[in-house]
Amino acid sequence: MLWFLVRRILAAVPILIFVAVFIFMLLHLAPGDPAAVAAGPNASPQQVELLRQRMQLDMPLPDQFMRWVANLARFDLGVSIFSNQPVSRLIGQRLEPTLLLAFTAMLVAVSIAIPAGTIAAWKADSWLDRVVMMFAVAGFSTPVFVTAYGLIYVFAIELGWFPVQGYTPLGTSILDCLQGLVLPSLALGFVFAALIARVVRATMLEILAEDYMRTARAKGLATPTIVIVHALKNAGVPTMTVIGIGFAILVGGVVVTETIFNIPGLGRLTTDAILRRDYPVVQGVILAFSAMLIVVNILVDLSYALFDPRVRG
Amino acid sequence: MPMTGRMKTLAATAVMAMALGLGPAMQGAAAETVLRVKLDGELKEIDPIWTSNYTVRDHAYMIYDTLFAMDDKYNVQPQMVDKYAVSEDGKTYTLTLRDGLKWHDGTPVTAKDCIASLKRWGKRDGLGQQMMARLDKFEQVDDRTFRIVMKENWSLVLPALGKISSTVPFMMPERLANTDAFDQVKEPIGSGPFKMKIDEWVPGSKIVYVKNQDYVPRKEPPSNAAGGKIAKVDRIEWLVMPDPVTAVNALANGEIDYLATVPPDLTGLVAKNKNVKLQVVNLLGKQVQVVPNHLNPPFDNVKIRQALQLALKQEDYMQAMFGKQTEFYQVCGAVFFCGTKFETEIGTERVLKQDFAAAKALLKEAGYDGTPIVMLHATDLPEQNLWGQVGAESLRKAGFVVNDVTSDWATVASRRASKKPIAEGGWHLFHTGWAGPDMLDPAVNVLVSGGCVEKAWFGWPCDAELERLRAAFASTSDAAEQKKIADQVQARAHEIVTFVPMGQFRQLTGYRSNVSGVLTAPVPFMWNIAKN
Numbered sequence: 102m103l104w105f106l107v108r109r110i111l112a113a114v115p116i117l118i119f120v121a122v123f124i125f126m127l128l129h130l131a132p133g134d135p136a137a138v139a140a141g142p143n144a145s146p147q148q149v150e151l152l153r154q155r156m157q158l159d160m161p162l163p164d165q166f167m168r169w170v171a172n173l174a175r176f177d178l179g180v181s182i183f184s185n186q187p188v189s190r191l192i193g194q195r196l197e198p199t200l201l202l203a204f205t206a207m208l209v210a211v212s213i214a215i216p217a218g219t220i221a222a223w224k225a226d227s228w229l230d231r232v233v234m235m236f237a238v239a240g241f242s243t244p245v246f247v248t249a250y251g252l253i254y255v256f257a258i259e260l261g262w263f264p265v266q267g268y269t270p271l272g273t274s275i276l277d278c279l280q281g282l283v284l285p286s287l288a289l290g291f292v293f294a295a296l297i298a299r300v301v302r303a304t305m306l307e308i309l310a311e312d313y314m315r316t317a318r319a320k321g322l323a324t325p326t327i328v329i330v331h332a333l334k335n336a337g338v339p340t341m342t343v344i345g346i347g348f349a350i351l352v353g354g355v356v357v358t359e360t361i362f363n364i365p366g367l368g369r370l371t372t373d374a375i376l377r378r379d380y381p382v383v384q385g386v387i388l389a390f391s392a393m394l395i396v397v398n399i400l401v402d403l404s405y406a407l408f409d410p411r412v413r414g
Numbered sequence: 415m416p417m418t419g420r421m422k423t424l425a426a427t428a429v430m431a432m433a434l435g436l437g438p439a440m441q442g443a444a445a446e447t448v449l450r451v452k453l454d455g456e457l458k459e460i461d462p463i464w465t466s467n468y469t470v471r472d473h474a475y476m477i478y479d480t481l482f483a484m485d486d487k488y489n490v491q492p493q494m495v496d497k498y499a500v501s502e503d504g505k506t507y508t509l510t511l512r513d514g515l516k517w518h519d520g521t522p523v524t525a526k527d528c529i530a531s532l533k534r535w536g537k538r539d540g541l542g543q544q545m546m547a548r549l550d551k552f553e554q555v556d557d558r559t560f561r562i563v564m565k566e567n568w569s570l571v572l573p574a575l576g577k578i579s580s581t582v583p584f585m586m587p588e589r590l591a592n593t594d595a596f597d598q599v600k601e602p603i604g605s606g607p608f609k610m611k612i613d614e615w616v617p618g619s620k621i622v623y624v625k626n627q628d629y630v631p632r633k634e635p636p637s638n639a640a641g642g643k644i645a646k647v648d649r650i651e652w653l654v655m656p657d658p659v660t661a662v663n664a665l666a667n668g669e670i671d672y673l674a675t676v677p678p679d680l681t682g683l684v685a686k687n688k689n690v691k692l693q694v695v696n697l698l699g700k701q702v703q704v705v706p707n708h709l710n711p712p713f714d715n716v717k718i719r720q721a722l723q724l725a726l727k728q729e730d731y732m733q734a735m736f737g738k739q740t741e742f743y744q745v746c747g748a749v750f751f752c753g754t755k756f757e758t759e760i761g762t763e764r765v766l767k768q769d770f771a772a773a774k775a776l777l778k779e780a781g782y783d784g785t786p787i788v789m790l791h792a793t794d795l796p797e798q799n800l801w802g803q804v805g806a807e808s809l810r811k812a813g814f815v816v817n818d819v820t821s822d823w824a825t826v827a828s829r830r831a832s833k834k835p836i837a838e839g840g841w842h843l844f845h846t847g848w849a850g851p852d853m854l855d856p857a858v859n860v861l862v863s864g865g866c867v868e869k870a871w872f873g874w875p876c877d878a879e880l881e882r883l884r885a886a887f888a889s890t891s892d893a894a895e896q897k898k899i900a901d902q903v904q905a906r907a908h909e910i911v912t913f914v915p916m917g918q919f920r921q922l923t924g925y926r927s928n929v930s931g932v933l934t935a936p937v938p939f940m941w942n943i944a945k946n
Contacts (some may be wrong), residue, residue, distance in 0.1 A: 132821065139459065141466030143580045143852060143860070145540060145871060146831050151731030155596035183458035184617040185598050194616050250659070258663060265663045266655065360656045363664075365619035369656070372454065373618050376794060378824045 113384045113395045115302070120391045121173065121384070125166055128380050134158075135182050145358040156182060169384065178388070179381035181374075188385035191370060198268045199366040202289070202358075203351035205282050209290025210297055211344065211402025215333070217294070218301025223328050225306060233298060249288040249361045256284060266363035285362040289355060293347045300343045304336040338405050345401035352397075446648035446862055447945050449929070451672040452661050453938055456654045458623050461598040463538050466580035466943065467523075472938055475639070476650070477518070478584035478604035481509060481528060482576035483639035486934070488754070488854065490576035491640040493632065494523070494585060494605070494772050496558075502806035504567035504891075505550075511558040517587050518609045525560035530591035532562075532575075532583060537595035539581035541574045541858055544888070569891035570857050570911070577858065578639050578937065579851035607631065607645040610653040621652040623940075636933055636942045643941040646931060659683075665690060669837050671945060672929060674938045676922040680738045684924055688715055688786040691929075692922045698850025702731055702801055703861060703913045705873045706843045709791045710835055712787075717780035719911035720764055721855045722843070724776065725812030726805065727768035728917040731916060734800045735919065743919040749862055749904045752918055756900040761908035765915060773812040777783040785846050788836055790829055790844035793821040801916070830872045844872075845916075851936050856887040856900055862907045875912040 136153035144152075160168075172179055178188035203297075221233035229264055257265045263284050269277035308314065309332055317327045356368035367386060374382035455469030463476035483493040492498060496512040515523035529552040536546035548568045553561040562571060575583055585591075590599045604609040608623035615621050631642040653670060655661040660679045665673045666687050676692060678686065684690045704726060712718040733742040746752035747762030759766075787809060791802030806818040819841075821829075826844060834840045853859045863870040863884070864877030883906065887899045907913075925932055931942040 132828060134831065135824070137827035137831055139465055139822050141470070141580065142468075142846065142848075143466035143540075144538075145860070145869075146833075147868075148538065149831050152596055155594075171647035181458075181617070184460070185600070186617055194619075253660075253663060258667060261667075265667045265669055266660045267653070267664075267669060303466060359659055362657050363653070363657070363660055365616055370618060373458075376822055376824060377458065379458075 105402075109371075109395075109399050109402070113392075114295055116395065117388065117391055119283045121170070121388060122166075124384055124387045125169065128378070128383055129162055129165070130351070131378075133378040135358075135380065138377050139183055143262035169381075173388075181382050182379050183377060188381050191382060192367065192386060192389050195365055195367045195370050197270060199352055199368070200365050201271070201278070201283060202285060202355070202364060202366060203348055205279075205286040206289035206293065206351055207344065207348050209286045210293035210347065213290065213294040214297035215301055215340070215408055218298040219305055219328060219333055221302040222305030222309060222332075230302075231303070237295040237299045240291045243291075245292055245355075245359050246361055248291055249358060251393070252284045253361075266361075268362075268364045281362075281364075285358050285364060288362075289351065289358055293351075296347065297340065297343055301336060301340055304339050305332055308332045310337050337407065341401055341404045345397050345404075352393055366370045417439075419793050421885050436492075437598060442820065447646075448649045448651060449647040449672065449940070449943060449945050450651045450653060450670045451674070451938075452653050452655050452664070452670050453674045456656070457652065458620050459598060460602050460615075460619055462502060462584050463535055463581060463595060464598045466538075468580060471580045471582060473610075473621065473652075474582065474584050474604075475606070475937060476608040476940055477602055477606045477610050478582075478586070479515075479606045479643075480576065480583060480585065480639070482572055484576050484578045484832065484851075485637040485640040488573045488578075488638075489545050491634075491637075493576075493640060494528075499594070503567075505564045507562040507564075507571055508555070509560060509562070512630065512632075513558075515605055516628045517605050518603045518626060518628075519587070520628070522557075523585065523605050524553045524557045524588075527588045527591065528585055529554060529560055530588040531585045532585075534591045534593070534595050535581060535583040539577070539583070540860055541570065541577060542581065542583065542914055544857070545571065547576050563790050566889075568888060570888050573855075576639075579849060579858075605629070607643045608650060619654050621654075623650040623652070624648065631941075636939075638933070638935045639937065639939065643939075645941055645942040647940075651689065662924070665926070670784060671926045671933070672943070673924040676924045678739050678742060678921065681739075681922060689927050690924055691927055692924050693932065694920045695923045695932055695938070696850075696920060696936050697934060697936050698753065699918055700849050701746070701853065701918045702797075702916035703848060704843055704916055705861070705871075705913045706803060706911060707841055707873055708875050709867070710836055710840050710842055712780070712782055715780050716910055717776050718782060720813075721773040721776040721780070721782075721812065722809075723764040723908070723911060724767070724769045724773035725814065726914055726916060728766070728806050728915070730768075730804050730808060731801060732919060734804045735893050742921065743917055746918040747908075747915060749853070749854055749913075749915060750855060750859060750900060754850070754854055756855055756897060756904075758904055759903050761905040765908060768808070770812045777813050782813070784815050786815045787842045788817045788819055788840070790826045790841050791818050791820045792823040792826045792845075793820045793862040797847060798823065798826075798845055801847075804843060833867060833874065849936060855896075856884045856903045861913045862903050864906075864910075864912070873912065875910060877906065877910050877912075880906050880910070880912070 136156055136158055137149050140149045140152050181188055181191060217233045221230045224230050253265055256262050264281055267281055269280045269281055317331055354368055356372045359366040359369045371386045453472050457469055459465050459470050462470045466593060479494050481494050482490050485491050492516060494511055495509050497510050499508045511523060517523060535945050536542035539633060548564050548566055550563040550565045553563060555561060577583060587603055590601060590603060593599045601611060605627055607629045609626050611622040611624060625645040625648050631644045634641040636642055639710050658677045658680060661673055662676060662683045664670045664795045666684050706713040706719050706722055708714060728745045736742050744752060747759060747765040748757045750756035789806060792798040807817045809816045829841055830844050856862055860871040864875050864880030865874035883899055883903045887896055890896060928946040929943060931944045933939050933942055
């Protein structure tokens, strides 16, 4: 197991190097000028040019790249062109809301999807199965902002049970923090529940058709035991894979939900930085995402051992 | 056991004593008033000299103060200055600061700080650069008094020092003002009515200010940026909300107290909410402008630029933004804004009347050969996106061939700085929107500059007559003479088409009914606002 971990971590190094080079080139070759954005609308062309020189954006690209790599080697992600704040601090400020939202959304998704997918497979072709599949299609097809606005209208504005927007840090108030995460978690969880339910159903249908399942039924085992203890456990590996991918997406790519519910997450930080061409922030965040994705994949791989004894071996 | 009369008296006395004893403690523990606001934009930088961004300007008014400021008649009034004198020849200004002014770090505000601040501001601001070019020297007289000695009688010294919009000459401690003007100051230390809590700043999400207990407001009532700036709340939380629907819902739900701009298509969400008031507080508003590039053919030809004026219609732009809500906009051809002292209709014939036939005739006369007009069109900013769509359609109807180049604002901002030909990444025109205070007169309005590639704003009009008129404006303090010159500037600007004004508009501000004291001003000032 330890050697497995070491190998995976070592394999991550060339991936991160490739990501670093790729994102640097992509950013700097794309049109746009952070000096022009930073100078503001009233600045004269001369002011913009002077600012560009001061920001050293007129340096040759290889020189800029080497400076950035030299900082990276010291684990220094640099400083935002605009706010002058260390990139690591900006990421740190956004980690708690991002991870909490990802966790709660995935909790909602899994809590709905696994029972729903299991029931759908167990009662395949019945009305229950059709209801679950309709829910899956609806979840997949409905844009998250539609779900979000609908939840806000009913539960925040009309009923007043939850706030419309905002994030309260855990350290300030656990109750307020969780209350603020309910609606965004439901909005996101609905989408991922649909995805995971389909995967669970498909996998379970395959497993329930296996010979050993027929043997289990012939032995007289109760249906719940067959479905949950034997079948569902064997569906764990593909399910965990989808959950892992979903978690990675939740960490990095839910800017629409973060915008609607005003959650200061990494998605918004990235989008804002891209629109402003805040190069150090974009580079730092993309590297951080890559590292997180690698960690999530390692954890998913480790989790396979829980479901498949052959992996443990 | 039943209480005797004596016991009842003792108990009542004890209760009263407890109440009296607790009273002061309860007063001391009174909850602080927190005003939650959503202003326009996201605060990503904090140095208002380093950038001219309006969001940073709004932030800066909370924590900084100015030597002079404009009142609601746009007259310059002393602010940090207690008294001032101007020499008979008009070249020497002696300014004495008010007593008791302190920086947020507790040190006193001195003349040295103000001199350093003005020097730094003068390197970045257009009007400030003009002032520094005419400056002979600064002289410190004592800790609170200094002189500005000019080489010539320049009538714009006080208007420059009292400038209300970017770049505002905010005062900073000398140690910070000595920062190079092209680097950002590291600490937000001012002498204004609020202090920024940098430790609670989450860039792009939340900015926190607390009342400056040491601030000494002027005694006059508040008037625009002038007068007494009394902080009536203990804490302000500026929340960044990129989604306007979320912001309006948050106002309706009481999760924020003040929303600087309620989009016109969302007013219905709060119009009938008894707990929300809607009001136009920025009476000057903003203006939309189309800016042609005088360097690149065919817009190097004045007739083609005049055809541009005839092709576009202000109502089209305004209706795209406001629909049937006509009360929020006005058709206005004035380059110095309608509703101001330099408003005039001189030279606006082509600007106020769309005429496709006349535009086509001018294009033919000018020999327009169908060169595609490269129009820079930012689609990530809702207003810019609308303007681009409306503009492209109108130009095509007038006979122009349009290459509508869509991108994000950062790309537009980058490309508009290019003076190169189209084949090398140049451009022909773009849209922009300036606020009233930045367009009030020939001195501050960069869109009427004829300073060519060396000094003009993007578009680079080159006209010696315009520059002569602007210099003449700056050298007279006679109001009638200034008005006459401003009229001539407008006539000339419309003649050579430095830009095309596309309508003037205002937007609603929303705030909760338990909020009072919101000032009518072109900038969202947070002093004087109370929350019950």
